[in-house]
Amino acid sequence: MQLEELKQRAGNIVVEGHRQFNPGWHLALDLRNMLLVSECVAKAALIRTESRGGHTREDHPVMDADWRRQLLVCNVNAGGTGVDVTPKDQIPVRPDLLGLFEYTELAKYFTPGELADIPRRRADMGYKAKFKVWRGDKSGGDLQDFTVEVNEGEVVLDVIHRLQATQAPDMAVRWNCKAGKCGSCSAEINGRPRLLCMTRMSVFSEEETVTVTPMRTFPVIRDLVTDVSYNYEKAREVPAFAPPEGVAPGEYRMQQVDVERSQEFRKCIECFLCQEHLSRRP
Ligand code: SF4
Numbered sequence: 298m299q300l301e302e303l304k305q306r307a308g309n310i311v312v313e314g315h316r317q318f319n320p321g322w323h324l325a326l327d328l329r330n331m332l333l334v335s336e337c338v339a340k341a342a343l344i345r346t347e348s349r350g351g352h353t354r355e356d357h358p359v360m361d362a363d364w365r366r367q368l369l370v371c372n373v374n375a376g377g378t379g380v381d382v383t384p385k386d387q388i389p390v391r392p393d394l395l396g397l398f399e400y401t402e403l404a405k406y407f408t409p410g411e412l413a414d415i416p417r418r419r420a421d422m423g424y425k426a427k428f429k430v431w432r433g434d435k436s437g438g439d440l441q442d443f444t445v446e447v448n449e450g451e452v453v454l455d456v457i458h459r460l461q462a463t464q465a466p467d468m469a470v471r472w473n474c475k476a477g478k479c480g481s482c483s484a485e486i487n488g489r490p491r492l493l494c495m496t497r498m499s500v501f502s503e504e505e506t507v508t509v510t511p512m513r514t515f516p517v518i519r520d521l522v523t524d525v526s527y528n529y530e531k532a533r534e535v536p537a538f539a540p541p542e543g544v545a546p547g548e549y550r551m552q553q554v555d556v557e558r559s560q561e562f563r564k565c566i567e568c569f570l571c572q573e574h575l576s577r578r579p
């Protein structure tokens with residue numbers, strides 16, 4: 298009703314001033330379109346018996362998956378005096394595009410009938426893994442059992458973080474980058490030296506118990522954290538480079554082969570897993 302009144306009043310609109318640099322002139326031209334769009338929105342909102350995004354109805358407060366399959370198409374009517382709203386079927390989403398989404402995400406929007414054709418991937422279901430994690434300090438400790446949720450794409454460090462968040466808030470683990478760059482998350486997984494952040498859970502079967510222990514080569518501080526400070530003490534003992542005597546600043550020339558040699562050492566992330574390997578050799 299209010300829109301009909303506004304439409305009547307819009308017919309009497311007058312603009313003062315020149316056409317140039319006059320925002321009022323453009324608003325007056327746009328007014329008819331704005332009223333048409335308002336009528337579209339209002340009429341469609343009355344038809345759409347659900348709440349979704351910015352469309353909220355107190356009498357239909359929840360989203361209805363059936364409405365996702367319905368479009369409400371607005372057309373200006375024959376006389377150009379208003380709009381007609383017509384329901385039309387939504388174009389189905391291509392299966393290969395659907396496959397890009399997680400099942401649980403699709404389930405929020407799709408009807409059970411539509412979901413029946415979409416294969417449930419392991420990603421969306423997750424699974425419960427059995428973990429043994431060493432807990433203790435330099436005075437001693439033991440393996441502690443956990444059953445913990447695992448989802449697709451996760452690495453062992455994700456699972457350790459989940460244990461911290463849900464079952465063992467005081468579990469000590471060192472990490473910084475979660476990208477295999479900082480070298481701080483070294484530990485043993487099933488008895489092998491590994492980076493926690495670079496060991497994917499997909500390398501283990503769902504039935505396998507994953508055992509996480511601190512590196513054996515270094516003294517334990519607590520749980521999975523070891524004291525690797527010995528390496529830094531040794532690094533400080535390495536003498537700094539000094540050019541040969543008598544060479545003026547800027548005159549020292551380095552051979553490419555020496556540049557390449559040093560690059561090898563610059564790649565080291567100081568995870569100290571190599572020391573784990575070496576110290577365990579028979
Ligand atoms: S050299 Fe040793 S400490 Fe450096 S990245 Fe390799 S395994 Fe880690």
Ligand code: FES
Nearest residue numbers: 475479480482494
């Ligand atoms: S957290 Fe940095 S290498 Fe694992």
